[in-house]
Amino acid sequence: MAVGKKLHLGAFMRPATIHTGAWRYPGAWPDANFNFQKIRQLAEKLEAGKFDTFFMADHMAVLNMPFKTLRRSHTATSFEPFTLLSALAGATEHIGLAATASTTFDAPYHIARRFASLDHISGGRAAWNIVTTSNPDAALNFGMSEQMEHAKRYRRAREFYDVVTGLWDSWADDAFIRDVESGIFFDPEKMHVLDHHGEFLDVRGPLNIARPIQGWPVIVQAGASDAGRQLAAETAELVFTSQPNIDAGRTFYADVKARMAAAGRNPAFLKILPACLVVVGETIEEARRKRALLDTFVHEDSGIASLSISLGCDASKFELDAPLPQIPETNASKSSREKTIDIARREGLTVRQLAQRIGGHMGLSMVGDARSIADTMQEWLETEASDGFTIQFPYLPAGLYDFVDQVVPELQRRGIFRTEYEGATLRENLGLPRPENRFFKT
16 A cells, blocks of 8 residues: 555445445434435534545436335435535535536536536535436426437437536636736636537536636536446546445546556546445444345335335346346446446345345445454555545434444544545645636636
């Protein structure tokens, strides 16, 4: 491991936890997903734990599963990300504020304005998670009867990124001179009109907001398919991924970093943070009991619905106590589909067993005491399986507090996690350079 290399930690919030049974866990906050006072308390605790980011995921539809299942979901409704993160910007000082924003359904001018605004409001702590929305129910909310094809979504995303970052560069950093004596507010020579015309987008520009404090908000990417990895290599500075084990993590890490180098970018300026559900106990046995109890709150309806979403087809038609049948290609997320099929085949799970797994949490989990969890995280860091983790908490608030109060001090004791924030902006805390303006060289 390189001397001084430290873990980076993001908190995956939707804006609460992702586990289906979390809201039913003893002592949990059932309304955490839509209670600003409680969300603010969680953000403040994460900042006390020196987390890099509060990562606000988003979903753009309610009707993505049958009503008998939907009624059991604690994330059927949640705050709009920019509104929530703008409010949290005033309640925090250091933690990064990352939001998902779709390149499939939104317009780049909107996205550029919102993130530039959030970056200014927060003092340079904004991050954009670029996604290509695959949910067909979301398409119906935006005037599309069918979802855009996978490869086309990623071509649009690449062009979308170019437009948004071009709009962020509309103004030189010193464009706004605000000369009271002469009455000149800005220098027109330091404003650039983008005038973009591409395969999917036509955007004139310039952006009607000053260049973000960070130059560009930090770019996050979450796709794991070949197209997603390539997009990450060409654009991302932080990758949110899902890897089932350390060997898969090393393979993914090496692949994306190599693609980044091939694209002419410095691999050191990309932080790969796999998602990980962490259940902390005073002992390993206690943590296992907590996880087992948590999974008992997953109803079969939810499991089958989650399986259907992962596979991109209706799993309720399958024979529950038989192996998973052959699943045809769909237009849904390829990485989710392939991961689900791999788990079923590798572990010999029936459809029912697979649904129970996915209905609770299918991905990487760490269940143990602070020392064993820190051992695992350190191994991932030292063997280049990750640069840190995107933590998914099993239930709130206790699951989050357990991690901050028990695991963070153990990581700090080992010297692999910060005790204070390194700088004022998210880029400074992640060790990322400020992008040069492509139109105005300094």
